[in-house]
Amino acid sequence: MNYKISRRAASLSPSLTLVIDSKAKAMKAEGLDVVGFGAGEPDFDTPQHIKDAAIKALNEGFTKYTPSSGIPELRQAIADKFKKDNGLTYKPSQIIVSNGGKHSCYNVILATCEEGDEVIIPSPYWLSYPEMVKLAGATPVILTTTDQTEFKVTPEQLRAAITPRTRLFILNSPSNPTGSVYTPDEIKALGDICVEKGVLIMSDEIYEHLLYDGAVHKSVASFSQAHYDHTIVVHGFAKAWSMTGWRLGFLAAPEPIAKAIDAIQSHSTSNPTSFAQKGAVAALTGPQDHLKGWLVEYAKRRTYAHQKLNSIPGISCVNSKGAFYLFPNISKIGLKSADFCARLLEVEKVAAVPGIAFGADDYLRISYATSLANIEKGLNRLENFVRNLKA
Numbered sequence: 077m078n079y080k081i082s083r084r085a086a087s088l089s090p091s092l093t094l095v096i097d098s099k100a101k102a103m104k105a106e107g108l109d110v111v112g113f114g115a116g117e118p119d120f121d122t123p124q125h126i127k128d129a130a131i132k133a134l135n136e137g138f139t140k141y142t143p144s145s146g147i148p149e150l151r152q153a154i155a156d157k158f159k160k161d162n163g164l165t166y167k168p169s170q171i172i173v174s175n176g177g178k179h180s181c182y183n184v185i186l187a188t189c190e191e192g193d194e195v196i197i198p199s200p201y202w203l204s205y206p207e208m209v210k211l212a213g214a215t216p217v218i219l220t221t222t223d224q225t226e227f228k229v230t231p232e233q234l235r236a237a238i239t240p241r242t243r244l245f246i247l248n249s250p251s252n253p254t255g256s257v258y259t260p261d262e263i264k265a266l267g268d269i270c271v272e273k274g275v276l277i278m279s280d281e282i283y284e285h286l287l288y289d290g291a292v293h294k295s296v297a298s299f300s301q302a303h304y305d306h307t308i309v310v311h312g313f314a315k316a317w318s319m320t321g322w323r324l325g326f327l328a329a330p331e332p333i334a335k336a337i338d339a340i341q342s343h344s345t346s347n348p349t350s351f352a353q354k355g356a357v358a359a360l361t362g363p364q365d366h367l368k369g370w371l372v373e374y375a376k377r378r379t380y381a382h383q384k385l386n387s388i389p390g391i392s393c394v395n396s397k398g399a400f401y402l403f404p405n406i407s408k409i410g411l412k413s414a415d416f417c418a419r420l421l422e423v424e425k426v427a428a429v430p431g432i433a434f435g436a437d438d439y440l441r442i443s444y445a446t447s448l449a450n451i452e453k454g455l456n457r458l459e460n461f462v463r464n465l466k467a
Contacts, residue, residue, distance in 0.1 A: 255396020
């Protein structure tokens with residue numbers, strides 16, 4: 077049988093982060109001592125009160141369909157979160173609960189972009205952004221940044237990239253994969269250009285609570301009514317509440333866009349998991365004291381990993397200000413990132429994600445969402461790998 081695969085499906089690249097994480101887990105299952113720096117998920121457990129709320133919902137039979145965009149209680153809790161944390165006023169009807177932050181991003185792109193549109197994406201980028209744009213039939217326009225500017229796109233770059241076909245600008249701060257955080261002034265400058273040019277902004281703020289060294293998160297939607305009207309904020313429960321497997325994301329959008337996304341979701345996935353939504357309500361309305369301890373631990377790991385990476389000959393690394401990633405530069409090693417990571421996994425049993433997955437072939441992504449003992453062991457192996465390459 078000659079199966080025909082659609083152009084959109086055939087144009088996609090698989091998620092290298094998931095490929096590498098799966099390979100590392102398979103090697104571990106074979107009994108190999110693999111250190112994984114690949115997965116972008118906290119190694120801490122979901123706080124108990126969140127799990128208890130979901131268990132209670134299950135025990136009470138809360139296992140049926142809900143409204144496609146989430147239960148009213150959760151949409152209200154999310155609206156309250158935006159008001160409290162970001163100074164943003166949204167009605168529950170402007171909030172859409174989805175099956176993960178990735179799902180929220182896809183819904184936004186699908187609802188706002190079509191054939192002939194262009195979407196501006198700074199590189200390094202989260203690897204799914206360009207693929208989602210392709211699925212919507214639009215064209216990704218990549219703006220390259222480097223560690224020389226802490227991986228931040230400049231207003232001049234953004235202005236020069238905008239054309240009459242530009243529909244959307246994707247902004248991710250704190251950033252996956254680099255950990256960079258735009259200052260409020262930098263955010264405003266980019267937002268000002270989008271407002272001036274009539275370009276929508278998809279602001280991915282899922283790492284908003286993971287900040288270091290006094291870094292401040294400021295949503296681009298909060299600067300003025302015009303910024304608010306041009307912005308769709310995407311978010312989720314995966315990172316700050318360690319709910320990756322729960323598959324719950326959310327977004328806030330101007331009413332017409334939220335309505336369009338609601339329609340898309342009603343015909344594609346329908347509602348997010350019912351009892352998981354009850355856990356999400358508890359995540360937002362319950363105690364938040366877990367985060368302080370997590371941040372202390374992340375900061376220790378970040379400091380150690382940053383110093384260790386910069387001590388390895390041929391590697392340089394700017395420090396992250398947010399999320400839980402470092403993005404070291406390996407351009408002086410003499411290997412491209414995919415080859416480097418494949419050999420590192422084979423020789424030293426260390427799994428890292430090649431920068432080419434994020435549009436930056438001279439780099440690696442190292443996640444420090446793993447124990448300090450693992451980080452020490454893994455980076456010692458990385459150092460050994462590099463020194464043997466140069467021997």
